[in-house]
Amino acid sequence: MKLIIKDLSKTYGNGVKAIDNVNIEIGVGMFGLLGPNGAGKSSLMRTIATLQSPDSGSISFGDINVLEDKMSLRKVLGYLPQTFGVYPKMSAEALLDYFATLKGVKTKSDRQTLVKEVLEITNLYDVRKKNVAGYSGGMKQRFGIAQLLLNNPKLIIVDEPTAGLDPAERHRFLNVLREVGTNSTVIFSTHIVEDVKELCNEMAILNGGRILKHTTPMEATAELDGKIWTKVIERDDLESMEASYNILSSNYNQDNTLNIRVHALEKPASDFENAKPQLDDVYFIALKEGESVGA
Incomplete structure (x- = not known):
């Protein structure tokens, strides 16, 4: 049914x-x-x-x-x-x-x-x-x-x-x-x-x-293959990074640095590394796009 x-x-x-x-x-x-x-x-x-x-x-x-x-x-x-x-x-x-x-x-x-x-x-x-x-x-x-x-x-x-x-x-x-x-x-x-x-x-x-x-969770993450990038930054650099890139999430490392996840169709800069997409990425992208449509 x-x-x-x-x-x-x-x-x-x-x-x-x-x-x-x-x-x-x-x-x-x-x-x-x-x-x-x-x-x-x-x-x-x-x-x-x-x-x-x-x-x-x-x-x-x-x-x-x-x-x-x-x-x-x-x-x-x-x-x-x-x-x-x-x-x-x-x-x-x-x-x-x-x-x-x-x-x-x-x-x-x-x-x-x-x-x-x-x-x-x-x-x-x-x-x-x-x-x-x-x-x-x-x-x-x-x-x-x-x-x-x-x-x-x-x-x-x-x-x-x-x-x-x-x-x-x-x-x-x-x-x-x-x-x-x-x-x-x-x-x-x-x-x-x-x-x-x-x-x-x-x-x-x-x-x-x-x-x-x-x-589906599988299709959603597959759509982001090659479009999620990571970089380790200093905590004080987060604000400037947010102004330059589409940051989806950030997590603290043990040394108090931050690991940021960025959504971009191409490599944002030479010091970024490609990352495996996660369902969290799909979620944050959908919410951001929904906000821009609803604005």
Whole structure:
């Protein structure tokens, strides 16, 4: 099933244009929606999830007209928002059984089978008797995935799921998402470039409510072959370098010098070296070009 968004726009009462004429098609697999905080990612996710209505445009998922038939979409939707409510002092097993009841799984044996399955998928089975309120941040995020899997969703939306997780928890969470994202359409919204690089086979960069680039991580970096250059400079020289070159990023070295990455079609100067493109480069270029277009 394919998610098709056409001419979608949303402006809030305070005048902020959160979604600006978005057109995109998303198929089965892991899709990364990458953008800085405040780019409009959560607004787009909430609109797709039928939690708010756009001012104009259309959304379809398979044969479902999402904006006109919200209940049909919700039956096949799994949604993990950026923040969710405080959990009661119930075990993961008991709480999932309760959620399964709400989702229409009537017999106890069916619920037990389903709950065991989603706990195993999310690597929470060994802590199923523990209160969810006492889970770590990463465990709570994996529990969020477990509860959305109860209705075998065809469309899964996860909004900034790794924000605030330590490296080990983030790695475990991404592994869970990778496993559940093989047979469903999964939209993974994040401002962390590394998450998209590790997880997604397709991506879009969003800022100011607009899609700046729709591509794959592999194609995007291949486009920059021979166009990324590096040079080590003194920290005090950064301002003058920024005036002369299109600097994408700069990182400190141990000796307090800076390693700069520059986007240029040809070698900027004899003391620059060609560098292998990274997805971060793609991201920074798209944001810079988007700013110049929007200016």
